[in-house]
Amino acid sequence: MSETSRTVPAVGMVGGGQxxxxxxxAGIALGVDFRVLAAGPDDSAARVCxxxxxxxxxxxxxxxxxxxxxxxxxxxxxxxxxxxxxELERTGTVLRPGPDAxxxxxxxxxxxxxxxxxxxxxxxxxxxxxxxxxxxxxxxxGWPVVLKAARGGYDGKGVWVVGxxxxxxxxxxxxxxxxxPLLVEERVAFRRELAVQVARSPYGQVAAYPVVxxxxxxxxxxxxxxxxxxxxxxxxVAAQELAIELATSLDVVGMLAVELFExxxxxxxxxxxxxxxxxxxxxxxxxxxSQFEQHLRAVLDLPLxxxxxxxxxxxxxxxxxxxxxxxxxxxxxxxxxxxxLKVHLYGKQVxxxxxxxxxxxxxxxxxxLLERARTAAAYLKGDPQ
Numbered sequence: 001m002s003e004t005s006r007t008v009p010a011v012g013m014v015g016g017g018q019x020x021x022x023x024x025x026a027g028i029a030l031g032v033d034f035r036v037l038a039a040g041p042d043d044s045a046a047r048v049c050x051x052x053x054x055x056x057x058x059x060x061x062x063x064x065x066x067x068x069x070x071x072x073x074x075x076x077x078x079x080x081x082x083x084x085x086x087e088l089e090r091t092g093t094v095l096r097p098g099p100d101a102x103x104x105x106x107x108x109x110x111x112x113x114x115x116x117x118x119x120x121x122x123x124x125x126x127x128x129x130x131x132x133x134x135x136x137x138x139x140x141x142g143w144p145v146v147l148k149a150a151r152g153g154y155d156g157k158g159v160w161v162v163g164x165x166x167x168x169x170x171x172x173x174x175x176x177x178x179x180x181p182l183l184v185e186e187r188v189a190f191r192r193e194l195a196v197q198v199a200r201s202p203y204g205q206v207a208a209y210p211v212v213x214x215x216x217x218x219x220x221x222x223x224x225x226x227x228x229x230x231x232x233x234x235x236x237v238a239a240q241e242l243a244i245e246l247a248t249s250l251d252v253v254g255m256l257a258v259e260l261f262e263x264x265x266x267x268x269x270x271x272x273x274x275x276x277x278x279x280x281x282x283x284x285x286x287x288x289x290s291q292f293e294q295h296l297r298a299v300l301d302l303p304l305x306x307x308x309x310x311x312x313x314x315x316x317x318x319x320x321x322x323x324x325x326x327x328x329x330x331x332x333x334x335x336x337x338x339x340x341l342k343v344h345l346y347g348k349q350v351x352x353x354x355x356x357x358x359x360x361x362x363x364x365x366x367x368x369l370l371e372r373a374r375t376a377a378a379y380l381k382g383d384p385q
Contacts, residue, residue, distance in 0.1 A: 008033050009300055012070035014057050016043030018346040018355070019076035019276045019292075022284065024049045026292035032300065037066045045076075047347040060084045067093040074254055074299045075275055078105045079152070096202070096253040096299040097274045104250050105274045109150045109183055118249055120242065121268045123261075125185040129176075134168040134184050141186040147171050150181040159219060161187065188268055190261035194228055195279035196239045197257045199294040199304055200247040207294065207304040208240040209287065214259070214279050220355070221278045223373070224316040226286060226309065229366050231262075239267050246272070255280070255295045278318070278355075283307075285342045285360040286314025311362035317373035319343075319357035324382040325350035327357075334359075334376045341376055 009032055013020045016038025024045055027034035037057045038046040046052040055062030058080050064087075067073055072094040085099040104111040115122050124141055127150075128134050138145050147168060149158030158180075162168040168184075175182050193216055197209045210227035227236065243258045246269075250256075257277035259270040280291035289297075289305025297304050319327075327350060334343060338361070345357040359376045361369050 009071040010035060010069060011296060011299065012037065012066055012073045013045070013076055014063065014066070014073055014080060015076035016040075016045040016052065016057070017076050018044045018348070020045035021048055021346060022281075022290075022344075023076070023276060023292045023295060026290055027296055030293065030296055032296060034296075035066070035070060037062065042349070044346045044348050058084065060087055063088055064091065064093075067091075072096055072299050074295070075102075078102060078274065082106070098251065098253070101250050101252045102274055105272050107151050108148055108271075109181065111272055112183065114250070115246075115269055118246070120246065121266060123185040123188050123268055123270075125183050128172070128182050128184045131165060131169045131172055134162075134172070135165050137184050138165075138168075144187050146185045146187050148183050148185065149175065150183055152180070157219065188261045188263065188270075190263050190268070192228075192262050193270070194231070194239065194260040194262050194267065195224075195257055195277070196243045196260065197255055197277060197280045197291060198240070198243045198247050199255050199291075199298045199307075200244075200252050201298045201304060202253055202301045204248075205304050206244050206247060207289075207307045208244060209280065209283065209291070209307040210309060211236045211239045211260075212279055212282070220318070220320070220353075222318055222320075223370065224279050224282050225366050225370065226282050226314045226316075229313075235262075235266065242267070242269075254298045255291055281344070281358050282314040282316040282360050284344065286310055286316075286362050309362075312364050313366045313369055314360060314362045315366060315369035315373045316358050316360045317370075317377040318355055319345075319359060319377050319380050321350040321352055321354040321356045322381040322383060323352060327380050327382075330380050330382070334379055338372055338376060341372060343376070343380070 012035045014037050020036045021044045024034050035051040036045045036049045037053050112125050144161050144163040147160045160171045193214045195214050196211045199207045212224050212226040213228035215223040247256045255276050257273040261268040276291045283290045288308045341361045343359050348356045359373050361372050
């Protein structure tokens with residue numbers, strides 16, 4: 001990093017999406033010097049961040065140039081290649097989380113192997129490269145099974161539920177053409193999906209947020225209820241302890257989100273994310289310390305903030321784009337109808353099915369909160385009521 005007269009640390013976030021945008025907002029109150037490396041001026045974070053740099057957020061040259069004026073680099077996605085991360089680290093760039101930790105969020109084969117070593121509860125799985133591997137696996141688990149791309153998948157992309165060998169062969173053929181490594185997992189019989197987030201600092205301090213219930217459709221998170229209604233206290237504590245153990249064992253610095261399946265016998269780890277996460281957007285309005293502020297505190301090795309909730313329940317509903325791009329014209333009606341509800345827009349071009357914002361409401365009755373959040377999100381999208 002070049003020598004400057006700054007008296008506050010400079011945090012650079014790699015990637016200019018909505019996670020960077022909301023982290024920037026948290027950085028204002030903390031008084032840190034926040035910068036973002038975005039693809040262009042229309043990226044969500046670039047629209048609001050005064051110190052936005054533009055370039056290839058996965059390319060070594062642009063990342064080296066970006067890192068020169070930053071004390072620490074962190075990420076709003078997991079797509080920076082490992083060789084690039086290793087070279088950045090070799091040149092003295094402080095990366096939080098580091099390459100060793102990030103491998104487990106970048107490569108599902110690496111993640112599953114490491115979780116097995118740690119004894120973490122996971123679905124049965126194996127690496128596959130030919131149809132015989134899948135049929136042999138399905139003989140032990142039953143159909144359907146879940147095929148996953150080991151790298152590059154998100155929001156349901158790179159995940160295929162296949163019901164027979166013919167469907168599996170089609171996925172294998174496509175993966176072979178695109179040179180995508182695959183794994184197969186059993187389809188877990190779960191009651192519902194949960195998520196738990198923890199923050200961890202270089203000092204080793206950890207803070208765990210309440211376990212939340214998430215509602216996923218077509219691989220996209222639609223709703224989050226915090227804390228998860230009806231979750232037994234011992235099971236919630238066990239999930240938090242599992243997340244803390246994983247954050248410590250994998251040497252995560254920053255936020256770690258652990259996506260879980262709740263089954264009749266406990267919880268099973270589905271995915272990991274080492275950054276702020278959709279399951280934690282409720283924390284902006286529903287927790288003493290938002291996940292975005294907590295992430296900055298962690299990567300700067302500041303004392304972590306309280307993860308306690310500000311009300312018995314918080315509900316978040318994602319706002320997905322519809323056919324009518326004029327979302328703002330409907331904003332006034334949502335505000336007038338429900339003044340306690342909070343709307344967060346990401347400054348993104350509206351496209352059908354694209355995440356363009358979220359709404360949050362806090363209170364005592366999760367069923368009432370869900371209805372209010374759903375109604376607001378549907379109205380903003382332009383769906384008929």
